[in-house]
Amino acid sequence: MKKLILLVALSITSLGWAQDQYTKGMSKALDLWGQQKINEASNLFERIAMAEEDNWIPYYYVAMVNTTASFDLKDEKQLTQQLERAKEFVDIAKRISPNNPELLVMEAMINTAWMAFDGATYGPMLSGKNVQLYNQALTLAPENPRVLFSKAEWDMGTARYFGKDTAPFCKDVGKAVELFATFGSEEPFYPSWGEDRAKQVWEQCKS
Amino acid sequence: MKNALSTLLFLQLAMTTFAQTEISGLVTDKSGNPISGANIYLEGTYDGASTVENGTFSFETSEQGTQTLVISALAYETHYEMGEVAYFKNLKIQLVEAINQLSGVTLSAGTFEAGDNSKVSVLKPLDIVTTAGAAGDFVAALQTLPGTTTVNEDGRLFVRGGSAEETQVFIDGLRVFQPFNATANNTPTRGRFSPFLFKGITFSTGGYSAEYGQALSSVLLLNTTDVPDQEKTDIQAMTVGAGLGHTEIWGDESLSINTQYINLAPYETLIPSTNGMRWNTPYESVAGEAVFRSKGDKSMFKLYTGFNHATLDIEQEDINFEDFVRFRLKNNNLYFNANYKYFFENNWTIFTGGSVSWDSNDIGLLDNTIVANETASHVKLKAKKMFNSRFTLNVGTELFNTNYEETFTTPDAFSFDSDFEDTLWAGYLEGDIFFNNDFALKLGGRVEHTSVLDEFTISPRLSLAYKSGTNSQFSLAYGDFYQNPLTTVLRYDQNLGLEKTSHYILNYQYLNNGKTFRAEAYYKDYDDLIKYNTELPQFNSLYTNLGSGYATGLDVFWRDNKSVENLDYWISYSYLDTERDFQNFQERATPNFAPNHSFSIVTKYWWNKLRSQVGVSYNYGSGRPYDNPNTPEFLAERTKSFNNLSVNWAYLIDQQKILYFSVNNVLGFNNVSNYQYANTPNANGVFDRRAITPPADSFFFVGFFWTISTDNKSNQLDNL
Numbered sequence: 001m002k003k004l005i006l007l008v009a010l011s012i013t014s015l016g017w018a019q020d021q022y023t024k025g026m027s028k029a030l031d032l033w034g035q036q037k038i039n040e041a042s043n044l045f046e047r048i049a050m051a052e053e054d055n056w057i058p059y060y061y062v063a064m065v066n067t068t069a070s071f072d073l074k075d076e077k078q079l080t081q082q083l084e085r086a087k088e089f090v091d092i093a094k095r096i097s098p099n100n101p102e103l104l105v106m107e108a109m110i111n112t113a114w115m116a117f118d119g120a121t122y123g124p125m126l127s128g129k130n131v132q133l134y135n136q137a138l139t140l141a142p143e144n145p146r147v148l149f150s151k152a153e154w155d156m157g158t159a160r161y162f163g164k165d166t167a168p169f170c171k172d173v174g175k176a177v178e179l180f181a182t183f184g185s186e187e188p189f190y191p192s193w194g195e196d197r198a199k200q201v202w203e204q205c206k207s
Numbered sequence: 208m209k210n211a212l213s214t215l216l217f218l219q220l221a222m223t224t225f226a227q228t229e230i231s232g233l234v235t236d237k238s239g240n241p242i243s244g245a246n247i248y249l250e251g252t253y254d255g256a257s258t259v260e261n262g263t264f265s266f267e268t269s270e271q272g273t274q275t276l277v278i279s280a281l282a283y284e285t286h287y288e289m290g291e292v293a294y295f296k297n298l299k300i301q302l303v304e305a306i307n308q309l310s311g312v313t314l315s316a317g318t319f320e321a322g323d324n325s326k327v328s329v330l331k332p333l334d335i336v337t338t339a340g341a342a343g344d345f346v347a348a349l350q351t352l353p354g355t356t357t358v359n360e361d362g363r364l365f366v367r368g369g370s371a372e373e374t375q376v377f378i379d380g381l382r383v384f385q386p387f388n389a390t391a392n393n394t395p396t397r398g399r400f401s402p403f404l405f406k407g408i409t410f411s412t413g414g415y416s417a418e419y420g421q422a423l424s425s426v427l428l429l430n431t432t433d434v435p436d437q438e439k440t441d442i443q444a445m446t447v448g449a450g451l452g453h454t455e456i457w458g459d460e461s462l463s464i465n466t467q468y469i470n471l472a473p474y475e476t477l478i479p480s481t482n483g484m485r486w487n488t489p490y491e492s493v494a495g496e497a498v499f500r501s502k503g504d505k506s507m508f509k510l511y512t513g514f515n516h517a518t519l520d521i522e523q524e525d526i527n528f529e530d531f532v533r534f535r536l537k538n539n540n541l542y543f544n545a546n547y548k549y550f551f552e553n554n555w556t557i558f559t560g561g562s563v564s565w566d567s568n569d570i571g572l573l574d575n576t577i578v579a580n581e582t583a584s585h586v587k588l589k590a591k592k593m594f595n596s597r598f599t600l601n602v603g604t605e606l607f608n609t610n611y612e613e614t615f616t617t618p619d620a621f622s623f624d625s626d627f628e629d630t631l632w633a634g635y636l637e638g639d640i641f642f643n644n645d646f647a648l649k650l651g652g653r654v655e656h657t658s659v660l661d662e663f664t665i666s667p668r669l670s671l672a673y674k675s676g677t678n679s680q681f682s683l684a685y686g687d688f689y690q691n692p693l694t695t696v697l698r699y700d701q702n703l704g705l706e707k708t709s710h711y712i713l714n715y716q717y718l719n720n721g722k723t724f725r726a727e728a729y730y731k732d733y734d735d736l737i738k739y740n741t742e743l744p745q746f747n748s749l750y751t752n753l754g755s756g757y758a759t760g761l762d763v764f765w766r767d768n769k770s771v772e773n774l775d776y777w778i779s780y781s782y783l784d785t786e787r788d789f790q791n792f793q794e795r796a797t798p799n800f801a802p803n804h805s806f807s808i809v810t811k812y813w814w815n816k817l818r819s820q821v822g823v824s825y826n827y828g829s830g831r832p833y834d835n836p837n838t839p840e841f842l843a844e845r846t847k848s849f850n851n852l853s854v855n856w857a858y859l860i861d862q863q864k865i866l867y868f869s870v871n872n873v874l875g876f877n878n879v880s881n882y883q884y885a886n887t888p889n890a891n892g893v894f895d896r897r898a899i900t901p902p903a904d905s906f907f908f909v910g911f912f913w914t915i916s917t918d919n920k921s922n923q924l925d926n927l
Contacts, residue, residue: 025253043246043257050277051251076720081281120768128436163818 022052026189029061038069042085049089056100057189059093062086063106064191070113079117086110101141102191105150108133112154130154145179146191148172149198156201170205177202231265232298234258234278242302245280249292268292278302284596306596306641313647313672315682315716338809338824345408346387346398349427350826351807353762353779354412354727357828357849358800360880360901362395363387366412367731368758368785368801369424369708372693376427377419378511381544381562382607384583386427388492389538389568391521393484393880393899399515399540401452401465404498406432412762413710413729414684417635417651417668418589418603423690423708423733431498431511435461439916443467446474446909459502466495480903483524485531492517505551511544526885526897535571540564554593558603561586579613581694599639601651607631611694625698625746629659629691637668645674657691659701664689682714692737692750700750707734721769723777731758736789743791756787756795776810796842797832799881802849804829818859826851833882836894850876863914871906878904 025048033041042065049058066086073079087110094103111126111133134151141147152172159166180195234245241262248255249270256266258280276288276295283302288295338348346364350357356365363371376386378400390396409428411419419426435454443450448469455462471489480486494515501508517538522531546560563584570577589603612626637651649670656663666687674680689705691697709732717724736754744750766777783803788795806827813820830845838844855869872878881899888894 021253039244040257043244043255044253046246046279047248047253047255050248051253085281132437 022048023188026058026061029058030189033061033065038065041065042069046089049092054096056093056097056103057187059089059096060103060106060191061189062089063093063110067106067110067113071116073117076117079113083110083113086113099140101137101144101147104133104137104140105147108137108150108154127158143179143183145176145183145198146194148179149176149194149201152176153197153201167205170202173198173202173205227267227269228271228292228295229265229267230254230276230292230295230298232263232295232300234262234264234280234300234302236283237301237303239301242280242283245278245283245302247276247278250275250277250287304644306644313680315672315680315714338811338822344397345400345402345405346427349408349410351777351779351809351824352410352412353725353764353781353805354425356781356783356800356802356805357807357826357851358880359849359851359878360393360395360899361800362390362397364425364427365800366425367729367760367762368756368783368787368798369731370798370800373422373424373690374427375419375422375425376429378429378544378562379431379509379546379560380418380428380558380589381546381560381587382583382585383542383544383562384564384581384585384609385540385542385566388515389517389536389540390490391519391523391534391536393523394490394519394521394902399494399513400429401467401496404431404463404465404496404511405429412727413731414668414670414686414712416601416649417637417653417666417686418601420633420635420653420655420666420688421607421631421690423688423706424731431500431509432463433500433507433509434502435463435500437916439914441465442913442915444911446907447471460500462497462499464495464497466493468493478903478907482900482902482904483897484902485522487520487522487533487535488518490517490519506547506549508547509545511542513540513542515540524897526883526895532573533571537569538567540566556591556593558589558591559587574618576616577613578616579611581612582610584608597641601637601639602635604634605632607633609694611698613698623746627659627694627697627701629657629697631655631657631691647672655689657705659697660691660703660705662705664705664707678719679715679717682712682716684710684712684714686710695744696737696739696750699744699746699748703737703750704735704752706736706752706754708732709734721767723764723766725762725764727762729758729760729762731785733757733787733789736787738789739791741791754787754789754792756785756789758783758785758787758801760784773813773815774810775812776808778808779806781805793841798842799831799833802828802831820857822855822857824851824853831880834884835882835896836884846879846881849878849880850874851878852876863916865912867908867910867912869908871908872904875904 025044029041029044029048032044042062045058045061045065049062052058063086066082070079070082070086073082090103090107090110094100097103108130111122111130114122115126134147134154137144137147138151149172152169155169156166159169176198180198234242234247236242241258241260243258243260243262245258245264246255247258247264247266249268252268252270254266254268254270256264258264270292272292273290274292277285278288278300279285280302282305284305286300286302288298288300338351346362349355349364354367358365358371361371364374365371366374376383386399387396388399407430411426411428413425415426435456437454438456439454441450441452448467450465450467452463452465470491471486472491475486475489492515494513496513497511499510515538518536520533520535522533525532542562542564544560544562546558548556548558550556561584564582566581568577568579570579585605585607587603587605589601592600594600607630609629611628612624614622614624616622633653633655635651635653637649639647639649641647649668651668653666653668654663655666666689668686670682670684672680672682686709688708688710691705692703696703711730712727713729714725714727733756735752736756738751738754739748741748760781760783763780764777768775781804783801783805785801786795786797804827807825809822809824811820811822826849828849830848832842833844833846834842835844851872852874853869853871854873855867858866860866877900879898879900882896883899884894884896
């Protein structure tokens with residue numbers, strides 16, 4: 001009996017230990033990212049990902065850190081390395097968590113980074129792919145504000161490129177802003193970005 | 208109990224506070240330069256750090272005993288150290304650079320790629336078809352690349368002094384037996400395949416991989432799209448016909464179909480072609496293509512099929528006849544290509560596939576009829592193993608079968624049958640070795656056995672590449688290539704040997720930010736070419752393998768799509784010096800299809816204000832050799848030079864509707880490709896002649912293209 005209790009206690013402590021370590025690690029990585037220590041943040045997320053093989057979230061963040069760091073980057077070699085790393089980690093994450101709308105949005109974001117770098121080359125190659133990704137994400141999670149907003153912002157960008165009116169997409173932005181207020185996930189460190197940007201775009205829509 | 212728990216807690220605390228081990232070291236590359244930003248960690252734990260500016264790192268861990276230390280950095284191969292944690296101190300770690308397919312050396316001698324892989328692509332898929340003058344025929348667009356010569360009355364690919372039959376076409380690695388539409392003499396043909404269905408095109412003008420054989424000069428490799436982006440319907444209305452395409456996607460499965468009806472009759476009524484010919488029934492064809500794809504977790508299955516039915520009835524001027532000579536043709540072509548690819552865990556990839564074609568021609572020439580049927584098939588099994596990023600092995604085996612039969616019937620019911628059957632087996636083995644990012648080698652060999660000639664051949668292939676600077680590289684290639692005698696000969700004589708060439712290629716390539724420069728010098732040695740002692744191959748001709756020849760030259764390519772905003776252009780120049788003794792030649796001479804100089808410039812400009820893409824192409828070919836029987840010399844005279852200026856204009860009515868205009872040879876140059884001389888001299892003892900010119904000097908095209916898709920923004924601009 002004593003032994004059993006000891007065993008249970010042991011497993012609880014080690015579980016608590018692991019949880020705590022994950023929270024600590026992730027918080028530290030997010031902190032590094034906040035300090036613009038891109039490489040260190042990416043490395044730490046990667047270390048966590050390698051140790052937590054069944055959890056898609058650290059993989060998601062490796063992709064996120066590398067993708068966001070690639071916008072406005074002019075060095076093709078560095079951009080390529082970062083975006084390829086981002087794609088690699090999103091691909092693994094998709095295997096861990098199939099049909100995850102957040103990962104589809106992430107993948108579309110990587111494509112957008114390529115197009116932002118060289119629209120003439122990557123636009124024709126990837127814009128169709130993005131349409132497909134956003135549609136798929138919307139089918140899976142019509143009430144996810146990040147999906148709704150990312151798609152609306154993409155559609156607005158395309159409309160702008162072709163000199164069309166962006167107003168028809170405003171109602172989706174508005175709906176996303178509403179949904180952001182209530183949307184949440186039980187999963188710790190589940191993606192939560194987008195609300196501020198959505199509000200910003202919503203303001204532009206109203207003005 | 209209480210004791211036990213507190214002991215445990217204490218133990219763990221003790222571990223964290225007291226048993227910390229420091230791990231430290233320095234990470235450099237092979238030359239000792241520090242690498243910053245490398246990720247160092249104990250496998251399976253969170254313990255780790257990044258290297259700082261000077262390449263050093265240090266971190267503490269509570270782990271004990273034997274552990275694996277992982278050192279990973281972008282652009283380097285991941286390094287593992289195993290050992291006692293206590294010994295991971297002041298480590299000196301040298302990382303080996305990873306082979307980078309994007310910035311490293313590439314094995315590219317002799318090859319032009321048009322594909323999504325932006326590194327080796329000289330042309331993007333859409334370039335292939337947005338070229339003025341090409342009118343959606345990707346083969347016409349390839350004729351603007353160096354190494355090809357414009358033989359405008361033919362329409363097929365003539366590469367580096369080789370005849371059109373020396374180029375073979377493959378779809379997904381499987382042979383296409385009749386890649387071009389059947390046509391009459393002196394009426395240019397087009398590729399059978401619509402560019403809609405292909406994602407990548409590799410055009411090799413020499414020195415190609417051991418995977419391909421039976422082509423003396425060149426191979427053209429087409430790859431069908433793996434996964435289409437979205438469902439859509441394409442509608443085309445053109446001055447020469449109409450087309451309809453549709454793509455449907457169900458999860459991992461998708462089907463694309465593309466159909467086209469072409470009828471030149473309305474166009475010919477408005478703007479008749481009058482240069483030495485008249486149509487009885489202008490060219491009419493019905494064509495359909497379909498691709499089905501099924502993508503598994505680790506596998507890919509594709510089925511491609513194409514059907515084409517074409518008829519034409521034409522009368523053409525002939526110096527030896529008072530009246531025009533009538534030629535009528537009915538062609539049916541059905542082609543299937545199925546292949547399956549599987550990716551194994553251990554970096555093996557297996558590919559298996561087969562293609563089969565049925566081609567039948569019913570030809571009327573004067574009052575004679577020729578009925579010809581050809582059934583040909585190709586099956587292939589190949590495997591690829593990536594041992595690591597430095598060494599890849601390719602191995603494969605394939606079988607070709609050709610069955611040809613023809614019946615020639617004269618009006619007085621005399622008929623003559625000819626036929627042959629050939630089974631050709633081939634096997635190949637080839638390795639790609641990357642010594643580092645600057646030096647790579649491809650070494651392989653191919654063995655073939657052909658049943659009709661009962662002959663074995665062994666062809667070595669070698670390609671080397673050396674990166675001489677950040678943006679430049681040199682390549683060398685060598686290879687032996689064999690090809691069976693053509694059907695036109697094989698049906699009459701099967702006691703012949705294979706024709707042979709050897710290629711020697713030196714290539715320089717410079718790539719920098721949207722600018723591409725390539726220069727390639729080559730020498731080709733032809734041997735064992737087929738000769739015969741009659742004007743055309745006949746059942747009673749005498750055939751030998753005694754022909755030979757050479758071709759040498761320089762190909763130059765320049766492309767720039769960055770310097771001027773919205774303007775993209777490329778320039779090609781080819782110098783060709785070739786002589787050969789083959790077919791019915793009296794002596795070694797430069798054949799009619801091989802002009803010395805070829806030049807082309809292709810420009811495309813996106814005019815934002817007008818929402819239009821405007822394209823202008825200009826092609827030049829120096830005079831082509833022809834034989835004048837009034838002189839004792841053989842093939843010694845030259846036609847005037849060839850000139851063609853073509854323009855096109857694609858206007859976006861809205862995102863999904865495009866209006867498209869194009870004019871081929873807008874300045875109406877009177878091009879002469881050859882001269883036909885009378886068989887017998889006239890009363891003054893002179894052989895009369897007539898110029899062989901295109902059926903019409905210029906060609907106009909107007910089309911309306913409408914795409915209906917779920918995203919409301921795709922269009923067919925890429926395909927024009």
